[in-house]
Amino acid sequence: MHPRWCQVSLAWGDGDTDRILPIAVSKPLLRIVPGGRATTELFYQGQGLPQDRESYFVLSVLDVPPAAHQENHLQLAYHHHFKLFYRPALASTPDEAIARLAWEVAIRTGGGRVTAHNPSPYYLTLSEVALVDATGQPCGQAVEHLMLPPFSSQALAAVDCRPARVYYRWVSDGGHRRPHAAFLSPGVRSHGGPELRPTKE
DSSP: OOOEEEEEEEEETTOOOSSOOOEEESOSEEEEOTTOOOOOOEEEOSOSSOSSSOEEEEEEEEEEOOOOOSSSOOOOOOEEEEEEEEOOOOSSOHHHHHHHOEEEEEEETTEEEEEEEEOSSSOEEEEEEEEEOTTSOBOSOOEEEEEEOTTEEEEOOOBSSOOOEEEEEEEOTTSOEEEEEEEOBTTBOEEOEEOOOOOOO
Protein backbone atom coordinates (compact mmCIF):
# COMPACT_ATOMS: atom_id res chain seq x y z
CA MET A 1 0.00 0.00 0.00
CA HIS A 2 1.16 3.51 -0.79
CA PRO A 3 1.11 6.57 1.50
CA ARG A 4 -1.86 8.91 1.19
CA TRP A 5 -1.76 12.67 0.96
CA CYS A 6 -4.27 15.14 2.39
CA GLN A 7 -4.58 18.84 1.72
CA VAL A 8 -5.64 20.91 4.76
CA SER A 9 -7.00 24.45 4.48
CA LEU A 10 -8.89 26.96 6.59
CA ALA A 11 -11.46 29.58 5.55
CA TRP A 12 -13.89 32.01 7.13
CA GLY A 13 -17.18 30.32 7.98
CA ASP A 14 -19.21 32.92 6.09
CA GLY A 15 -17.28 32.28 2.89
CA ASP A 16 -15.66 35.73 2.79
CA THR A 17 -12.46 35.50 0.75
CA ASP A 18 -11.51 39.19 0.96
CA ARG A 19 -10.72 39.35 4.68
CA ILE A 20 -7.25 38.41 5.83
CA LEU A 21 -7.21 35.14 7.74
CA PRO A 22 -5.29 35.59 11.03
CA ILE A 23 -4.85 31.83 11.49
CA ALA A 24 -2.37 29.65 9.58
CA VAL A 25 -2.16 25.88 9.07
CA SER A 26 1.27 24.51 9.99
CA LYS A 27 1.17 21.64 7.47
CA PRO A 28 -1.19 22.31 4.55
CA LEU A 29 -0.14 19.01 2.96
CA LEU A 30 -0.04 15.84 5.09
CA ARG A 31 1.56 12.52 4.22
CA ILE A 32 -0.13 9.57 5.90
CA VAL A 33 1.51 6.16 5.81
CA PRO A 34 -0.68 3.02 5.69
CA GLY A 35 -2.09 2.33 9.15
CA GLY A 36 -0.64 5.57 10.49
CA ARG A 37 -1.80 9.08 11.28
CA ALA A 38 -0.66 12.64 10.76
CA THR A 39 -1.29 15.89 12.61
CA THR A 40 -1.28 19.56 11.79
CA GLU A 41 -1.49 22.64 13.99
CA LEU A 42 -3.29 25.96 13.71
CA PHE A 43 -1.43 29.12 14.69
CA TYR A 44 -3.25 32.32 15.63
CA GLN A 45 -1.20 35.48 15.23
CA GLY A 46 -2.76 36.93 18.40
CA GLN A 47 -4.80 39.70 16.81
CA GLY A 48 -7.46 40.12 14.17
CA LEU A 49 -10.34 38.29 15.88
CA PRO A 50 -12.98 39.87 18.15
CA GLN A 51 -12.57 39.20 21.84
CA ASP A 52 -16.23 39.70 22.77
CA ARG A 53 -17.64 36.80 20.73
CA GLU A 54 -16.80 33.55 18.98
CA SER A 55 -15.39 33.44 15.44
CA TYR A 56 -16.41 30.77 12.95
CA PHE A 57 -14.19 28.97 10.43
CA VAL A 58 -14.39 25.94 8.16
CA LEU A 59 -11.51 23.46 8.23
CA SER A 60 -11.31 21.48 4.99
CA VAL A 61 -9.44 18.20 4.55
CA LEU A 62 -9.14 16.98 0.95
CA ASP A 63 -7.96 13.48 0.15
CA VAL A 64 -5.45 13.52 -2.72
CA PRO A 65 -5.54 10.07 -4.37
CA PRO A 66 -2.41 8.69 -6.05
CA ALA A 67 -2.16 8.65 -9.82
CA ALA A 68 -3.95 5.76 -11.48
CA HIS A 69 -1.65 3.02 -12.75
CA GLN A 70 -4.16 1.30 -15.00
CA GLU A 71 -6.84 2.21 -17.51
CA ASN A 72 -10.54 2.38 -16.68
CA HIS A 73 -9.74 2.92 -13.01
CA LEU A 74 -12.18 4.84 -10.81
CA GLN A 75 -10.79 6.85 -7.89
CA LEU A 76 -12.69 8.75 -5.24
CA ALA A 77 -11.32 11.75 -3.32
CA TYR A 78 -12.98 12.47 0.02
CA HIS A 79 -13.48 16.10 0.98
CA HIS A 80 -14.35 16.70 4.64
CA HIS A 81 -15.53 20.00 6.12
CA PHE A 82 -15.37 20.69 9.87
CA LYS A 83 -16.77 23.63 11.77
CA LEU A 84 -14.07 25.36 13.77
CA PHE A 85 -14.74 28.04 16.39
CA TYR A 86 -12.28 30.38 18.03
CA ARG A 87 -13.56 31.11 21.51
CA PRO A 88 -11.93 33.91 23.50
CA ALA A 89 -12.38 34.22 27.25
CA LEU A 90 -16.08 35.06 27.67
CA ALA A 91 -17.98 35.96 30.81
CA SER A 92 -20.87 33.58 30.09
CA THR A 93 -21.05 29.86 29.29
CA PRO A 94 -22.66 27.92 26.41
CA ASP A 95 -25.37 26.68 28.79
CA GLU A 96 -26.19 30.28 29.71
CA ALA A 97 -26.21 31.17 26.02
CA ILE A 98 -28.83 28.56 25.09
CA ALA A 99 -30.91 29.62 28.08
CA ARG A 100 -30.94 33.20 26.72
CA LEU A 101 -32.11 32.14 23.27
CA ALA A 102 -35.48 33.80 22.68
CA TRP A 103 -38.32 33.09 20.27
CA GLU A 104 -40.83 35.62 18.98
CA VAL A 105 -43.93 34.95 16.91
CA ALA A 106 -45.75 37.46 14.73
CA ILE A 107 -49.29 36.41 13.78
CA ARG A 108 -50.46 37.39 10.33
CA THR A 109 -53.61 36.75 8.36
CA GLY A 110 -53.75 33.03 7.79
CA GLY A 111 -50.54 32.19 9.62
CA GLY A 112 -47.47 33.46 11.38
CA ARG A 113 -43.72 33.86 11.37
CA VAL A 114 -41.28 32.93 14.13
CA THR A 115 -37.95 34.67 14.75
CA ALA A 116 -35.08 33.34 16.84
CA HIS A 117 -32.97 35.86 18.79
CA ASN A 118 -29.46 35.03 19.99
CA PRO A 119 -28.24 37.79 22.35
CA SER A 120 -25.18 35.79 23.42
CA PRO A 121 -21.55 35.89 22.18
CA TYR A 122 -21.76 32.23 21.12
CA TYR A 123 -22.72 30.55 17.88
CA LEU A 124 -25.81 28.48 18.66
CA THR A 125 -26.34 25.41 16.48
CA LEU A 126 -29.85 23.97 16.44
CA SER A 127 -31.35 20.98 14.67
CA GLU A 128 -34.87 19.66 14.12
CA VAL A 129 -36.52 23.03 14.72
CA ALA A 130 -40.25 22.26 14.55
CA LEU A 131 -43.29 24.48 15.08
CA VAL A 132 -46.67 23.20 16.27
CA ASP A 133 -50.02 24.90 16.77
CA ALA A 134 -52.17 24.92 19.91
CA THR A 135 -53.51 21.44 19.12
CA GLY A 136 -50.04 19.97 18.65
CA GLN A 137 -50.29 19.75 14.87
CA PRO A 138 -47.13 20.58 12.85
CA CYS A 139 -46.81 24.03 11.32
CA GLY A 140 -44.85 23.65 8.11
CA GLN A 141 -41.68 21.64 7.62
CA ALA A 142 -39.09 21.26 10.39
CA VAL A 143 -35.75 23.02 9.90
CA GLU A 144 -33.02 20.38 10.02
CA HIS A 145 -30.13 22.76 10.72
CA LEU A 146 -30.04 26.33 12.01
CA MET A 147 -26.91 28.13 13.20
CA LEU A 148 -27.37 31.53 14.83
CA PRO A 149 -24.32 33.83 14.90
CA PRO A 150 -23.60 35.85 18.05
CA PHE A 151 -25.86 38.85 18.70
CA SER A 152 -28.12 38.01 15.76
CA SER A 153 -31.73 37.28 14.87
CA GLN A 154 -33.07 34.99 12.18
CA ALA A 155 -36.63 34.51 10.97
CA LEU A 156 -37.94 31.09 10.02
CA ALA A 157 -40.05 30.60 6.92
CA ALA A 158 -43.63 31.84 7.32
CA VAL A 159 -46.23 29.14 8.00
CA ASP A 160 -49.94 28.97 7.25
CA CYS A 161 -50.99 28.24 10.82
CA ARG A 162 -50.63 29.92 14.22
CA PRO A 163 -47.48 28.56 15.93
CA ALA A 164 -47.96 28.00 19.65
CA ARG A 165 -44.81 26.10 20.51
CA VAL A 166 -41.35 25.42 19.10
CA TYR A 167 -39.31 22.25 19.60
CA TYR A 168 -35.61 22.16 18.83
CA ARG A 169 -32.38 20.39 19.68
CA TRP A 170 -29.31 22.30 20.78
CA VAL A 171 -26.00 20.83 19.59
CA SER A 172 -23.61 21.16 22.54
CA ASP A 173 -19.81 21.45 22.42
CA GLY A 174 -19.62 17.69 22.79
CA GLY A 175 -21.90 17.12 19.81
CA HIS A 176 -24.87 16.01 21.91
CA ARG A 177 -28.31 17.05 20.67
CA ARG A 178 -30.19 18.22 23.72
CA PRO A 179 -33.98 18.61 23.29
CA HIS A 180 -35.54 21.97 24.17
CA ALA A 181 -38.94 23.59 23.77
CA ALA A 182 -40.52 27.02 24.17
CA PHE A 183 -44.07 28.35 24.28
CA LEU A 184 -44.87 31.08 21.77
CA SER A 185 -46.98 34.13 22.51
CA PRO A 186 -47.54 37.02 20.06
CA GLY A 187 -45.51 40.11 20.94
CA VAL A 188 -43.48 38.31 23.62
CA ARG A 189 -39.94 36.98 23.41
CA SER A 190 -40.14 33.54 25.00
CA HIS A 191 -37.17 31.64 26.39
CA GLY A 192 -37.02 27.89 25.99
CA GLY A 193 -35.76 25.16 28.25
CA PRO A 194 -34.83 21.47 28.23
CA GLU A 195 -37.83 19.34 27.43
CA LEU A 196 -38.56 16.12 25.58
CA ARG A 197 -41.13 16.09 22.81
CA PRO A 198 -44.29 14.33 24.06
CA THR A 199 -44.59 10.79 22.78
CA LYS A 200 -47.80 9.37 21.34
CA GLU A 201 -49.31 6.45 23.17
